Amino acid sequence: MGENLTQKTFKGFFWQFGGTIFQTFIQLGVLFILARLISKAEFGIVQSALVVVGLSQLLSQMGVGPAIVQKASLTSIHIRVASTISLMLSAAFFLIVFFCSGLLAVFFNMPELQNVLKVVAILFIIEGITTVSQSLLLREMKQKILVKISFISYLVGYGVVAVVLSYYGFGLWSLIIGQLMQSLLKCILSFIKCKHSIMPSFSKKETKELLYYGGGFTIAKLFNYLALQGDNIITGRYLGADALGVYSRAYSIMVKPVSLIGDSIDKALFPAMAARQNQHDRLVEAFVNGSKMISFLCIPISCVLIFSSKEIINVLLGSQWADTVIPLQILTAGLIFRMGYKMGDCLSRATGNVYSRAKRQFVYAVCVILGCYIGSHWGIIGVSFGTLFAVTMNYILMIHLSLDILKINWLYFLKRTFSELHIATLLALLFIAIISLTRQFIESDFMILLLSYGIYGIGVMVLFYYFSDKLSFLAILPFKGVLNKITKRS
Numbered sequence: 375m376g377e378n379l380t381q382k383t384f385k386g387f388f389w390q391f392g393g394t395i396f397q398t399f400i401q402l403g404v405l406f407i408l409a410r411l412i413s414k415a416e417f418g419i420v421q422s423a424l425v426v427v428g429l430s431q432l433l434s435q436m437g438v439g440p441a442i443v444q445k446a447s448l449t450s451i452h453i454r455v456a457s458t459i460s461l462m463l464s465a466a467f468f469l470i471v472f473f474c475s476g477l478l479a480v481f482f483n484m485p486e487l488q489n490v491l492k493v494v495a496i497l498f499i500i501e502g503i504t505t506v507s508q509s510l511l512l513r514e515m516k517q518k519i520l521v522k523i524s525f526i527s528y529l530v531g532y533g534v535v536a537v538v539l540s541y542y543g544f545g546l547w548s549l550i551i552g553q554l555m556q557s558l559l560k561c562i563l564s565f566i567k568c569k570h571s572i573m574p575s576f577s578k579k580e581t582k583e584l585l586y587y588g589g590g591f592t593i594a595k596l597f598n599y600l601a602l603q604g605d606n607i608i609t610g611r612y613l614g615a616d617a618l619g620v621y622s623r624a625y626s627i628m629v630k631p632v633s634l635i636g637d638s639i640d641k642a643l644f645p646a647m648a649a650r651q652n653q654h655d656r657l658v659e660a661f662v663n664g665s666k667m668i669s670f671l672c673i674p675i676s677c678v679l680i681f682s683s684k685e686i687i688n689v690l691l692g693s694q695w696a697d698t699v700i701p702l703q704i705l706t707a708g709l710i711f712r713m714g715y716k717m718g719d720c721l722s723r724a725t726g727n728v729y730s731r732a733k734r735q736f737v738y739a740v741c742v743i744l745g746c747y748i749g750s751h752w753g754i755i756g757v758s759f760g761t762l763f764a765v766t767m768n769y770i771l772m773i774h775l776s777l778d779i780l781k782i783n784w785l786y787f788l789k790r791t792f793s794e795l796h797i798a799t800l801l802a803l804l805f806i807a808i809i810s811l812t813r814q815f816i817e818s819d820f821m822i823l824l825l826s827y828g829i830y831g832i833g834v835m836v837l838f839y840y841f842s843d844k845l846s847f848l849a850i851l852p853f854k855g856v857l858n859k860i861t862k863r864s
Contacts, residue, residue, distance in 0.1 A: 407537050408549070409691040414619030416546035421622045422482050422610045423490045423550070425603045426471065457506045464502025471495040482610050486546075493550055500557045507564035523563045531556030593728075597735035601768065604742035605761045612750045613757070621754045623691060624701040631675050632713050635668065640720045647724030657721070658780050662790045665717045665773075669791050670798045672710035674834075677802035679706040681809055682826065685819040697754075704758035711769035718772030725779055734775055738768040805830050 471478075475491035511520050536552030544551070605625070610618040647660060679686070683702045687695055722731040745760030752759075777787060809826040816822050 406690050408540055409623070409695065411537075411540040412545060412549065414695075415615040416549070416619070417622060418610060418615030418618035419484055419486050419490060420546050420549045421606055421618055422484060422487055422615075423494050424553070425606050425610075426478055426491060453506060453510070456509075460502045460505045464498040468495050468498040471498070484610070484615060490546065490550060494553070496554060497557055500554070500561050504557070504561040504564050507561075507568040510568045511564065519567050523560055523567065527556050527560035527563060531559040593732040593735075597732060597739040600739040601735065601742040601764060604739060604764075605746045605757055608743065608746040608750050609754060609757050612747075613754065617754050620695065620698050621701055621757060623695060624698045624705060624754075624758070627686065627690070627698075627702055628679065628705040628709065629712075631672075631679070631709060632716075635671055635675075635713060640716050647721060654780070657725075658782060661717055661721055661776060661780060662787065664720075665714060665787070665791045666793070668713045668717065669710060670794050672713055673795070673798040674801035674805065676706050676709045678805050678827075678830070679703075679709070681806055682823060685823050688819040689823060701754050701758040704755065704762055708762045708765040711765045715765075715769045715772040718776035721776050721779060722772070727775070727779060730775055731772075734768070734771040737771060738764060741767045801834060804833050808833070 472492055472495045475488045475495075478491060479485055479488040508520070532552040532555065535555045536548045539548030539551060606618060606622060609621050613621075647657060680703050683699050683706070687698050687702065691698065719731065722728065741764035742761065745763045746757045747760070749756030749758070749760030773787065777784060805826070808829050809822070812822050812826045812829075816825065
């Protein structure tokens with residue numbers, strides 16, 4: 375059973391990781407096109423709508439999806455009850471957002487937001503149907519199917535639809551319709567791949583079990599969502615749609631590595647940790663090795679994004695988005711903390727410590743809102759610094775919770791996590807040298823990125839070739855064996 379679970383975890387991680395890499399390139403391509411067809415203000419309005427809808431969706435699900443994944447013994451009654459709860463709450467929040475759209479538009483000082491919210495609210499119904507199917511697939515560790523569904527729904531539903539409509543002048547509505555089509559396609563494909571009963575059902579026992587865990591999860595997720603969106607709320611409310619459009623594009627580029635690495639690890643390890651929640655030693659090793667891998671990767675990735683941010687913005691968005699560069703650099707400086715906290719987040723959910731997690735997420739949300747509000751007096755640069763402060767505090771809080779759960783101390787954690795810091799630093803310095811040299815001879819931003827990333831990629835492969843035996847965290851991953859084979863063949 376242990377070996378089988380381990381294999382599923384490995385496969386889940388690499389399907390999630392590989393799928394996310396591929397989808398990231400598609401997303402960047404879509405962003406490249408849309409940034410030239412849609413204005414900053416339109417991006418800002420849509421972002422404000424998605425903030426409202428995302429928050430309401432969180433409340434409307436009451437954590438039934440994660441409760442399904444975490445529950446040790448799941449019955450058909452649990453599934454039917456979860457579907458009922460999800461659909462009822464989703465319908466309720468659809469009505470709330472629809473009829474409160476005018477008030478929300480006044481709060482954000484964006485009159486255009488009212489009609490947008492009325493249409494976007496349809497997402498509640500769609501996501502309410504999707505939740506259980508997606509959660510059952512995740513529980514069964516069928517990341518391969520989940521990745522395919524995510525990719526197809528984004529490419530066809532959002533990418534094609536949004537680009538085509540924006541080309542024909544639909545403006546912000548191209549983004550809205552694209553989002554709706556993406557969610558609808560995801561809903562249909564998920565249900566096809568995970569057929570389950572959607573017949574309404576109510577059972578006091580099963581409802582109590584699901585809502586106890588789901589309630590704690592939702593409270594924590596609510597605070598976390600307020601923290602993740604607090605910067606957008608403050609920016610939109612006090613700095614306007616244009617500023618929000620700029621800030622949200624910087625954030626969307628920064629968060630790509632988080633989705634690529636952090637979210638991939640989370641989706642693979644959460645069900646695996648949940649299955650091993652009573653195996654202390656294996657939990658410790660999984661947590662420490664996962665944290666080590668994240669910290670090792672984040673240092674060079676942060677360096678790459680910070681030192682090539684100007685070229686990235688010019689190539690992806692165009693020179694008219696030049697004011698996005700500095701916010702991107704500031705946000706990227708906190709990448710190690712933003713990804714690192716995910717290991718603690720994953721562990722707390724897997725072990726059922728959802729209420730302890732909720733307390734820390736509350737502090738995180740307060741830090742974001744206060745930090746960004748104070749920072750807003752200095753524009754989006756100040757907001758970016760406020761976000762950086764809050765992310766750092768959240769990392770400290772979540773790691774502290776994890777150490778309490780695992781009964782290990784800070785010294786042990788820091789020694790294990792940052793034991794390969796010198797190699798990560800070497801990778802970072804290597805990129806600084808490469809891009810500095812490239813800029814001396816080439817003027818084209820695209821060619822600078824192409825040559826710098828290409829040369830750097832080769833350099834990283836060489837260093838991994840020589841240092842693979844010293845990177846102990848690679849032992850938890852299948853590609854350790856691949857590296858060994860390459861070494862032997864050479």
